Amino acid sequence: MSYFEEKVVMLLSDVIKELSIEEIREALEIPPDSTLGNFAFPCFRLAKVYRNAPQKISQKLSEELKDNEFFNKIEANGPYLNFFINQEALAKKVISEILKEKENYGRSDMGKGQKILVEFSSTNIAKPFHIGHIRSTVIGNVLRNIYRFLGYDTVAINHLGDYGTQFGMAIAAYKKWGDRETINQNPIREILKLYVKFNEEAEKDEGLTEEARNWFRELENGTEEAVAIWSWIREISLQEFNRVYRMLGIKFDSYAGESFYSDKMQVVLDTMKEKNLLEESEGAMVVDLSEYAMPPAIVQKADGSTIYLTRDLAAAIYRKDHYDFDKNLYVVASQQNLHFRQLFKVLELMGFDWAQDCEHIAFGMISMAEGAMSTRKGRVIFLEDVLNQSIEKTKAIIEERNPNLENKDEVARQVGIGAILFQELFNNRIKDYVFDWEKVLNFEGETGPYVQYTHARACSLLESGKYTPTEINYSLLTAKEEGDLLLSLYQFPQIIVDAMGKKEPFFITRSITDIAKKFNRFYGACPIKTSEEYLKNARLGLVYAAKTVIKIGLSILGIDAPERM
Numbered sequence: 001m002s003y004f005e006e007k008v009v010m011l012l013s014d015v016i017k018e019l020s021i022e023e024i025r026e027a028l029e030i031p032p033d034s035t036l037g038n039f040a041f042p043c044f045r046l047a048k049v050y051r052n053a054p055q056k057i058s059q060k061l062s063e064e065l066k067d068n069e070f071f072n073k074i075e076a077n078g079p080y081l082n083f084f085i086n087q088e089a090l091a092k093k094v095i096s097e098i099l100k101e102k103e104n105y106g107r108s109d110m111g112k113g114q115k116i117l118v119e120f121s122s123t124n125i126a127k128p129f130h131i132g133h134i135r136s137t138v139i140g141n142v143l144r145n146i147y148r149f150l151g152y153d154t155v156a157i158n159h160l161g162d163y164g165t166q167f168g169m170a171i172a173a174y175k176k177w178g179d180r181e182t183i184n185q186n187p188i189r190e191i192l193k194l195y196v197k198f199n200e201e202a203e204k205d206e207g208l209t210e211e212a213r214n215w216f217r218e219l220e221n222g223t224e225e226a227v228a229i230w231s232w233i234r235e236i237s238l239q240e241f242n243r244v245y246r247m248l249g250i251k252f253d254s255y256a257g258e259s260f261y262s263d264k265m266q267v268v269l270d271t272m273k274e275k276n277l278l279e280e281s282e283g284a285m286v287v288d289l290s291e292y293a294m295p296p297a298i299v300q301k302a303d304g305s306t307i308y309l310t311r312d313l314a315a316a317i318y319r320k321d322h323y324d325f326d327k328n329l330y331v332v333a334s335q336q337n338l339h340f341r342q343l344f345k346v347l348e349l350m351g352f353d354w355a356q357d358c359e360h361i362a363f364g365m366i367s368m369a370e371g372a373m374s375t376r377k378g379r380v381i382f383l384e385d386v387l388n389q390s391i392e393k394t395k396a397i398i399e400e401r402n403p404n405l406e407n408k409d410e411v412a413r414q415v416g417i418g419a420i421l422f423q424e425l426f427n428n429r430i431k432d433y434v435f436d437w438e439k440v441l442n443f444e445g446e447t448g449p450y451v452q453y454t455h456a457r458a459c460s461l462l463e464s465g466k467y468t469p470t471e472i473n474y475s476l477l478t479a480k481e482e483g484d485l486l487l488s489l490y491q492f493p494q495i496i497v498d499a500m501g502k503k504e505p506f507f508i509t510r511s512i513t514d515i516a517k518k519f520n521r522f523y524g525a526c527p528i529k530t531s532e533e534y535l536k537n538a539r540l541g542l543v544y545a546a547k548t549v550i551k552i553g554l555s556i557l558g559i560d561a562p563e564r565m
């Protein structure tokens with residue numbers, strides 16, 4: 001419960017004895033428009049109790065409640081009683097708290113003792129780490145950061161796609177046309193070539209598909225040659241992926257991917273058999289889910305090989321045993337909705353009541369203005385290339401705008417990567433979006449560079465104002481622009497909690513964008529350098545508060561906050 005909300009509840013509970021504190025709290029609303037106040041208490045519920053019209057009641061309450069140090073106006077508006085926060089009290093509350101907590105403002109221990117697994121990225125070995133993977137990678141990482149900031153014990157899992165029939169294909173292609181040296185030099189791009197060639201050839205020669213299937217069988221049976229080629233491919237792929245993770249500043253606690261479960265599936269199949277869940281269907285083993293309006297879940301193919309779903313069943317069970325999670329989150333594209341519904345249902349039918357603690361965090365598609373990608377045809381945009389391009393473009397912009405900047409390369413990296421992450425995190429995750437260079441690198445719009453630039457501007461104001469936090473006279477911060485900024489800073493901690501509740505990183509992105517905009521309005525309307533000493537000091541206190549909150553927000557989003565740009 002937030003500070004001022006609590007004050008409203010206390011004031012009201014003094015004059016309304018007929019409702020409990022809980023009831024008052026629940027009834028309290030936040031008006032859509034702040035000119036109607038910061039809180040509104042609707043009096044409809046009291047009409048029955050007091051046998052009076054709500055309009056009359058709100059009027060009477062407004063007369064009973066006197067203005068006080070927290071609210072400088074408490075007024076009736078029809079059936080509502082509106083509360084206006086006193087700007088001095090707001091400034092004092094927000095700025096003094098940020099001065100005290102610094103970069104821990106908003107941090108909490110609400111998650112203490114709870115373990116949250118966040119599975120994200122989960123790229124496929126031997127395949128490109130392409131722009132399409134950015135979504136799971138980035139959204140997952142931010143969710144993890146949010147939980148961590150709120151005191152949860154988190155585990156970041158990369159459920160690598162390092163197993164399955166496609167490896168039969170990779171091995172077969174390598175045996176036919178591959179050269180170890182060439183591949184070692186440029187692993188994924190070379191394997192991609194092989195993969196494309198394989199698909200072309202397989203259209204002419206059906207025997208190839210059979211060959212690939214045989215190699216996968218060899219791999220499942222643990223044949224030395226198949227395993228050796230597979231682990232080499234896994235190794236070199238991971239090296240490449242890790243390069244991208246390093247650029248993004250992302251670390252995983254576990255890389256237990258699909259192959260990790262290759263020896264843990266038989267037990268799962270046995271358990272399902274024991275529970276009478278399995279049925280045979282054209283040689284394959286399936287779980288009938290018609291009762292739940294879903295197609296049957298195939299857990300074993302006719303040729304005896306296991307599949308993706310079986311490995312996910314084994315993975316979920318292993319995770320529960322190994323981590324004893326409170327929540328197990330899967331950050332995976334919405335195309336896999338059915339897969340996860342089937343997975344969770346089968347777990348439930350197997351008798352695992354923790355199935356309800358598993359959740360699919362879905363997101364929509366990203367597309368490129370250049371048109372659709374196709375790994376099969378080799379038409380792919382590598383994420384690493386996009387990041388590097390963004391860094392290059394940023395460097396060119398810096399050369400133009402601020403050629404004397406120190407650490408140009410480092411700043412270009414921070415801003416170039418930040419720009420991509422920011423765009424990725426700007427919308428509701430379920431929404432599809434088109435990747436757009438114009439938008440990404442704009443310094444004016446609602447973009448990463450804009451927010452980072454605002455942060456840098458605040459840093460330089462603090463530096464040139466020789467700001468040292470001293471006694472601040474909060475009563476001097478009376479401008480509307482100051483009040484607007486203060487209110488957004490005040491709301492920030494609650495926004496982090498809401499972002500966690502809805503699992504929506506964009507709440508935070510929008511909040512710091514809003515703070516940056518309000519900061520710039522404040523900066524435009526309220527002179528700092530030329531102000532009288534006390535006023536200057538109070539305004540610099542607000543600059544410090546805004547700068548700190550922007551930095552916290554960026555850091556949760558996995559974005560750096562350079563002090564000069």
Ligand code: ARG
Pocket residue numbers: 119122123124159160161312330332
């Ligand atoms: N590797 C899969 C893909 O790229 C995503 C894995 C999602 N996670 C899971 N536990 N099934 O499509």
